[in-house]
């Protein structure tokens with residue numbers, strides 16, 4: 220049966236490589252759509268958990284995962300040989316940076332080579348990982364077609380970025396506009412037909428490069444705007460203005476303004492990394508993307524700013540950071556998610572430790588964290604703990620925190636996320652970013 224028919228009848232077998240924050244929700248969505256799905260991941264622990272129906276991604280519904288597994292629609296393995304039987308393969312592996320902030324596409328390369336050994340005619344391969352423009356066509360296509368498969372004829376190759384916003388209750392994969400770019404018009408047609416089965420709205424673009432560029436641009440846009448508002452926060456601090464009041468006032472404008480909020484830095488697997496993919500690629504075209512570098516510089520400076528301001532706040536109260544008990548509230552990269560990859564909280568904690576602060580932390584999503592060689596166990600936020608700490612430092616404003624209690628009992632609250640904004644009794648012991 221031709222691939223298009225198999226897709227439209229939902230008889231195609233779908234392989235999802237990489238069962239992380241992106242891959243697992245996608246695998247469950249495809250199983251829910253009616254396809255048989257095999258997940259492939261090198262992490263045996265994840266594979267075993269999926270096969271037990273044991274959820275580890277908060278954006279995945281427990282019942283939906285269990286249903287997908289017990290119905291036999293979703294299985295997982297570490298064995299790439301299952302890809303031989305797949306009609307559609309979605310690649311969702313990590314795209315980190317090297318130590319020198321250059322793209323590390325080794326996972327894409329590795330799985331593409333594995334796939335090339337198992338690829339067969341009439342196969343759709345879609346890269347969903349975020350990467351620099353050109354990856355699908357310049358890097359993946361030569362590897363996949365080395366055995367004789369021809370793009371647009373026997374092999375359909377596309378790029379369709381995942382735009383998931385972890386923790387977002389309104390927008391999930393199925394109702395977020397899905398961009399799709401194909402290596403050829405036929406590749407686009409097949410890829411579009413595939414996503415139309417499970418996603419409400421598709422936005423086709425003219426090439427994989429456009430789709431890759433769009434995804435990175437979206438994250439550069441966020442990085443630059445966050446940097447802008449972070450710089451504004453530093454200026455407002457010097458001028459004695461409340462930056463949140465300024466942002467709220469600007470947001471009353473009905474057009475031409477979109478609020479972004481400052482914080483102790485940026486985190487997660489996207490905003491701190493993806494812009495550098497573009498900055499790296501742009502050098503091939505004799506262009507230095509200065510906005511990207513500048514935004515990175517400002518955002519990466521925020522943990523240092525937080526440390527310096529905390530030092531100043533303690534000084535003003537006749538104390539010093541060295542030896543002070545600092546209770547850090549929230550360590551994940553954003554509120555109400557369990558992901559602490561690239562979180563600025565760890566950087567802030569490292570800096571505070573270096574200055575001799577005595578740290579403890581609380582985070583309902585993270586029972587322990589590793590800073591340098593040392594592991595820390597999270598503590599409970601109690602009135603006694605708040606009272607004995609020199610400062611409660613809010614780095615991630617989880618909704619589970621009791622901000623009334625924090626403000627009531629802490630000697631000093633340094634709130635870098637405006638988590639205390641709804642506290643009824645405002646006190647001068649609360650200092651914003």
Ligand SMILES: NC(=O)c1ccc[n+]([C@@H]2O[C@H](COP(=O)([O-])OP(=O)(O)OC[C@H]3O[C@@H](n4cnc5c(N)ncnc54)[C@H](O)[C@@H]3O)[C@@H](O)[C@H]2O)c1
Pocket residue numbers: 236237238239240241242259260261262265311312313314326329330347348349350381382383384385488489
């Ligand atoms: N997390 C997000 O919010 C988000 C949003 C949009 C796009 N993205 C992009 O999606 C991609 C995946 O991100 P993620 O957050 O899901 O990462 P992740 O680390 O949560 O998951 C990646 C999975 O791939 C597996 N893996 C790594 N190398 C492998 C290999 N060689 N073979 C088989 N499995 C391998 C890992 O074990 C892991 O389970 C990245 O490019 C990221 O930039 C992420």
